[in-house]
Amino acid sequence: MSDEIVLKTEDLTKHYGGVHALEGANFELKKGEHIAVMGDNGAGKSTFVRQITGVEQRTRGKIWLYDEEVSFAGPLDAREAGIETVFQTLALADDLDVPDNLFLGREITKLDWLGPFRFLDYKAMRAATLEGLEKTAVKIPNIRNSIRNMSGGQRQCVAIARTATFHSRLTIMDEPTAALGVQETEQVENIIRTLKDAGEPLILVSHNMRQVMDLMDRIIVFRRGRIVANLKKEETDGQDIVAYITGAKTGAEFGDVA
Amino acid sequence: MNDTSHGTGGLTFDQSKRSWPNEMNILFALILIIVIFEILGQVLPYMNGQSFLFDTRGRFDTIFNEARLQIIILQVAIIGIIALGVTQVIITAGIDLSSGPLVAATAMIAMSFAQTELVNGNPNPKAIFGVWAMDLPVLVPVVIGLLFGGMIGAINGTFVAIFRIPPFIATLGMFLICRGIALWWSAGRPVSFPTEGYKFIGSGMMPVVWFLSLAVLFHVILRYTVYGKHTYAIGSNEEAARMSGINVKRHKIMVYTIASMLAAFAGVVLSAKASTAQAGMGEFYELFAIAMAVIGGISLTGGRGSIIGTVLGAMVLGVIRSGFTFVKLDGSYQLMAMGSIIIAAVILDQYRQRNRA
Numbered sequence: 001m002s003d004e005i006v007l008k009t010e011d012l013t014k015h016y017g018g019v020h021a022l023e024g025a026n027f028e029l030k031k032g033e034h035i036a037v038m039g040d041n042g043a044g045k046s047t048f049v050r051q052i053t054g055v056e057q058r059t060r061g062k063i064w065l066y067d068e069e070v071s072f073a074g075p076l077d078a079r080e081a082g083i084e085t086v087f088q089t090l091a092l093a094d095d096l097d098v099p100d101n102l103f104l105g106r107e108i109t110k111l112d113w114l115g116p117f118r119f120l121d122y123k124a125m126r127a128a129t130l131e132g133l134e135k136t137a138v139k140i141p142n143i144r145n146s147i148r149n150m151s152g153g154q155r156q157c158v159a160i161a162r163t164a165t166f167h168s169r170l171t172i173m174d175e176p177t178a179a180l181g182v183q184e185t186e187q188v189e190n191i192i193r194t195l196k197d198a199g200e201p202l203i204l205v206s207h208n209m210r211q212v213m214d215l216m217d218r219i220i221v222f223r224r225g226r227i228v229a230n231l232k233k234e235e236t237d238g239q240d241i242v243a244y245i246t247g248a249k250t251g252a253e254f255g256d257v258a
Numbered sequence: 259m260n261d262t263s264h265g266t267g268g269l270t271f272d273q274s275k276r277s278w279p280n281e282m283n284i285l286f287a288l289i290l291i292i293v294i295f296e297i298l299g300q301v302l303p304y305m306n307g308q309s310f311l312f313d314t315r316g317r318f319d320t321i322f323n324e325a326r327l328q329i330i331i332l333q334v335a336i337i338g339i340i341a342l343g344v345t346q347v348i349i350t351a352g353i354d355l356s357s358g359p360l361v362a363a364t365a366m367i368a369m370s371f372a373q374t375e376l377v378n379g380n381p382n383p384k385a386i387f388g389v390w391a392m393d394l395p396v397l398v399p400v401v402i403g404l405l406f407g408g409m410i411g412a413i414n415g416t417f418v419a420i421f422r423i424p425p426f427i428a429t430l431g432m433f434l435i436c437r438g439i440a441l442w443w444s445a446g447r448p449v450s451f452p453t454e455g456y457k458f459i460g461s462g463m464m465p466v467v468w469f470l471s472l473a474v475l476f477h478v479i480l481r482y483t484v485y486g487k488h489t490y491a492i493g494s495n496e497e498a499a500r501m502s503g504i505n506v507k508r509h510k511i512m513v514y515t516i517a518s519m520l521a522a523f524a525g526v527v528l529s530a531k532a533s534t535a536q537a538g539m540g541e542f543y544e545l546f547a548i549a550m551a552v553i554g555g556i557s558l559t560g561g562r563g564s565i566i567g568t569v570l571g572a573m574v575l576g577v578i579r580s581g582f583t584f585v586k587l588d589g590s591y592q593l594m595a596m597g598s599i600i601i602a603a604v605i606l607d608q609y610r611q612r613n614r615a
C-alpha cells in the first residue's frame with residue numbers, strides 16, 4: 001500500500017456564530033486506509049464531514065485532496081472532485097429505478113445539442129450500474145424496480161454503489177447503518193469490506209464500536225469540536241476509545257487542546 | 259450464486275426487466291367499460307340490440323362504428339392537450355388550476371389576430387383591431403397565443419419555484435386573473451370570423467391529430483430525455499434532486515411554462531374549431547384535464563404518472579361520455595358517473611400501491 005495521502009486537513013475550523021463546532025482539526029488519510037470518526041453527539045463529527053464535502057463553508061483551515069488544495073463551493077463540486085458521500089438520510093428518488101438514481105444529475109446522454117431535451121443513454125447507464133453493483137458485491141433483485149419497493153438495506157446499498165460506479169477517489173459514510181436492521185447492517189458492512197479489499201479509501205462516521213473495531217484501520221475521536229485521539233486499531237480497545245470519547249483520557253499529542 | 263459471502267439471501271442482480279406497467283390496468287378498465295356499454299346495448303329493452311362500438315348496420319365498410327370512435331376521441335382531444343401539460347406539472351408534485359381560463363384568454367387573444375377583414379363582402383362586425391391585424395398569416399395568431407401561454411406559465415412557475423407559493427394557490431390566483439383577462443380583452447364581446455387558415459387548425463379531426471402527435475412527442479420527452487427524468491426526480495424527492503445538482507427552480511419554471519403553452523395551444527385549437535372565441539370558454543377544462551391524469555394513474559404527491567396513462571384516462575372519459583349518450587342517459591348522470599369513476603380510480607390506485615409495498 002502506497003503512502004500517498006488521499007485527504008489532508010490543516011487547522012480545519014467551523015464556528016456557528018459563537019459556537020465553536022470544529023476547532024483546528026488536523027487530519028490525514030492515506031491511500032487504501034479506512035478511518036473511523038467517533039465521538040459523542042455534538043462532538044464535531046458531522047461538522048467535520050460537512051466541511052470536507054462542501055455542504056458548508058469552513059471558517060478557516062485548508063483541505064488537500066490528493067496533494068491538491070481544494071475549496072468546494074458546494075456538495076456538487078466535492079462530488080465532481082471524486083468525494084462520494086453516503087448520508088444517513090438517503091438522497092434517493094423513490095419513484096426512479098437504480099440506474100436513474102445512480103446517475104441522477106449526471107446522466108449519460110446522447111444528442112446533447114437538444115439541451116434539456118437531450119436523450120438518456122439507458123443502455124450505457126444500466127451497464128455501468130451493473131458493473132458498479134458487481135464491484136461492491138451489492139445484490140439488488142431487479143435494478144429496474146423503483147427504489148420505493150426496496151428494503152432499507154438495499155436502498156443504502158444503492159447509495160453506496162454510487163461510489164463504485166463513479167470511481168470515486170474518497171468515500172465518506174455518515175452513520176450508514178444507524179437506521180438499518182441487523183441483516184441489513186451486515187450487508188453494508190460487507191460492502192465496506194469489499195471497498196477495503198479494493199483499496200478504496202474510506203471515512204466512516206459511526207457510533208457502533210463493534211463495527212469500527214471490525215472494519216477500520218484507525219480511529220479518530222472528536223470531543224467538543226476537537227480531535228482528541230488518533231488511534232491505531234491494534235493499539236487500542238473499546239474501553240480505551242470510550243475513555244477518549246467521554247473525556248477521561250486525551251491523546252498525548254493533543255494534550256494542550258483538551 | 260458463486261460468492262455467497264456477500265449475499266443477501268439468494269437474490270440476483272442481473273435481471274433488468276421492467277415490472278408490470280400501471281398503464282395496463284387502465285387499458286383493462288377502458289376495455290371493461292366498453293364491454294359494459296356493449297352489453298347494455300344488447301340487454302336494455304329500448305336499445306333494440308344496438309352495438310356500442312361495432313358497425314352492426316353495415317353503414318360503414320369497417321367492423322367498427324367509425325362515427326362513434328371519432329366522436330369519442332374528438333370530444334376529449336382538446337382537453338387532452340391540456341392534460342398532457344397538467345400531467346407534467348402533477349409529476350413534479352404540483353398542480354395547475356389556471357389552464358381552463360387560460361384556454362379562454364388565449365382563444366380571445368389569438369383570435370383577435372386571426373380575423374378576416376371582410377365577412378361576406380362587409381367589414382368584420384366583430385373586429386377587435388384595425389385592418390393591420392386582419393388576414394395575417396396563420397402563424398401570427400398561433401405564435402402570439404403560445405407566447406401568451408408561455409408568459410402565464412413562466413409566471414406560475416416563478417411563483418411556485420422562486421417565491422415558494424403552494425402551486426394550488428399560485429395557479430388558483432392565475433385562474434381568476436386569466437378569466438379576468440378573457441373578459442377584459444374585448445369587454446366581454448365574442449371575437450369571431452377567423453381566416454380559413456386559422457379555421458383549418460380546428461377543422462374536422464385536426465384536434466385529434468394535434469392531441470395524438472403532441473402525446474407522442476411528450477411521451478418520448480418524458481420517458482427518454484433528461485427533462486423527463488428530472489421532472490420525475492423532482493416530484494419523487496425534491497431534496498434528492500437538488501443534492502444531485504438538478505436546478506430544481508429552473509426546471510419547475512420550465513415545466514409550468516410548457517404546461518401553459520399546451521393549454522394555450524388548446525385554446526387556439528378550440529377557437530379555431532368553434533370559429534369564435536368567447537370569454538366563458540374552457541369552463542371546467544382544468545378539472546377535466548386533472549381528472550384525465552388522475553384516471554390515468556398519476557399520483558398527486560408527484561413522481562408517478564405517464565403520458566400513456568393520461569391518454570388512456572382521456573379515452574376513459576370520452577368512452578363514458580359517449581356511452582351515456584349511447585344508452586340515452588342525459589348529462590346530469592354523466593357528471594355523476596364521471597365523478598364516481600374519478601374517485602374509484604384513486605381508491606383502486608391506492609389499494610394497489612398498498613398491496614405492492
